[in-house]
Amino acid sequence: MKIAVLKEQAAGERRVAATPETVKKFVALGADVAVEQSAGEAACCSDAAYRDAGANVGSRADVLAGAGIVLAVQGPDPDSLNGIEPGSWLVAGLNPFGERARMDRYAEMGIEALAMEFMPRITRAQSMDILSSQSNLSGYKAVIDAAAEYGRAFPMMMTAAGTVSAARVFIMGVGVAGLQAIATARRLGAQVSATDVRAATKEQIQSLGAKPIFVEDVKGIEGEGTGGYATEMSDEYKKAQAELVSSHIAKQDIVITTALIPGKPAPRLISDAQIATMRPGGIIVDLAVEQGGNVEGAVPGEIVTVHGVKIMGHRNVPSRLAADTSALFARNLFNFLSAFWDKDAGKPVLDTEIGDAVRVTKDGKVVNERLLAAG
Template identity: 45%
Template sequence: MKIGILKETQKGERRVSISPNIAKQLIAKGFEIFVEEDAGLKSSYKNSDYADVGVQVEKRGVLYKEAQVLLKINPFDEDDLKLVDKGQILISQLYHKSNAELIQAIAAKGATAFSLDAMPRISRAQDMDVLSSQNNLAGYKAVILGAYEMTKIFPLMMTAAGTITPSKVLIYGVGVAGLQAIATAKRLGAVVEATDIRTETKEQAQSLGAKFISVDNEGEASEGGYAKEASDEYKRKQKEAVDKSLFQADLVITTANVPGRKAPVLITEEQVLQMKNGAVIIDLAAAQGGNCEVSKMNETVILNGVKVIGTTIAPESVSTNASELFAKNIYNFLMHLIKDNAFKWDLEEEITNETLIVKEGEIRQK
């Protein structure tokens, strides 16, 4: 089976879907691997690094002609689909619930598509879950970015000139990104608080040293392990419970995304206006509309002395690690889907069923 690794074209993207190390493992399993020229350069992987492990380095057009399976991180775009042939298998993050036109276009080509972001949140799929592996890095990097943007240090510091009190960090969302943010901020010496609609995350947050801000969530629940859209009543209760901590925080990190929907607004403009002068908000949900009402994607907004940074953050900014983890997720996914160098197409199996969005031109998931 021939697999093609495409160069990412989305603005700001620095990752590559398969690293040379994982390509070598795939070749050992009997796959023939092609990679587009310079696909790994921004992740510090040279063309020669791929060639040295047996990967064929080719121009973009050759990959589309040769490969049966095409791999990307970001959704296939209009230019990509011009080159896709009937029967080819596409694997990437498709965000199919909010990307209906793309799914229709893939179906019109008679192609097959798996969406990595549709991976079910079950224990068997953990080693294939790209959202978890990438969000782990995002949580870490959010704290590092916050430390750079703040005008204070994190830890308690006792000096001859006086004592510096530790910074206060507030984290919305105790998923993979939030947990890593808690751990990183604690290691750097901050006082950390966290909140989440999922009360089952309380113990996890506390185990990492954060104070959990509990909010009565009767009638609320999660969906498939992900936080769901909260009711207006819950949002009101959360605002009341969190306001004191928010107004005292030096750094706030928001991580709340709802798959396939606009991100919930957790911090209003009115709340920002009541925060400390010099406080920093890192909004990791900016790509889906933002958890902070005033945030803008890839922009820094300063409101009443509060710096609001809208980002997805990125895994892109630590692209070497991010690419290696993403590649391992794909490797595990391919090993799950394929037997004896052919796809099993086991549609009775949960992972295959939920990630297979289009099969040979037929849309299966909407």
């Protein structure tokens, strides 16, 4: 089995889908690994390191020739896959809902496309979950970015000249990214509070030393969707949450939003009127900006100032920590493929529970039920 590792071509993408560490592990399984030239350069993985790990390094055409499995971070442009063999697996973060036309092209090319973001959130698949591994570092980076832009100190400082108050940080959306943001802000000495529509997160917030901000006694407080994700809430809940957030956000120095609903635009959490209540010099980091944004006025790829408050809308936050996020992403892919590796067949053989969940295209058709249901 030949495994091809592609150099990312999407603008601003610095990650790579395999590192010398995982290449060595694939070789140990009996696979031949071919890495496109300079694929890992931006993630601190040199071509020499890949060769030392046992990979061949060459052009995209050489890498794709005869490959049964192709690894990438983002779904590659179908036009860049000339020479890929029908039946080959493409294993990557494919953004199937946002790139439906691309999924159709993969099907037409006979590619079996496996979307890693569709990995079911079950115990045995935790080590394969790219959303969790990448979100973890995104939550960390959001706090570091906010601290870099914030014109004041994070921790409380008592000096002979007086006391500096701790920054007040509010985290909206307590998934993997939100929890890491809480932990990071706490480590930096901030006074942290957090909210989520899922009642189960209340104890998680408290366990990290933050203050939970929750709507009480309103229908729909559970907010738990399938796979541990949030779901859309009732109008009654949304109204009560908006009132609670408005009163709380006015007292905050930094707000970080992380809320996403799979297959749908990001929910709007902060309005322009709410931004206006924050004091000048405040910071908002919108980690959902590429999916429509949680914050009114957030602009993908830009830092804008509204009512004296900076709204940060960095694209592809995981790519801004490319060495670490690549290492985790690469392990996710290795854990996935190695878990199903059949020594006799010399390749992975998927089961139905995970295989059917991640498989988007097969035999010339789009076959994923989630994608087909979305239309």
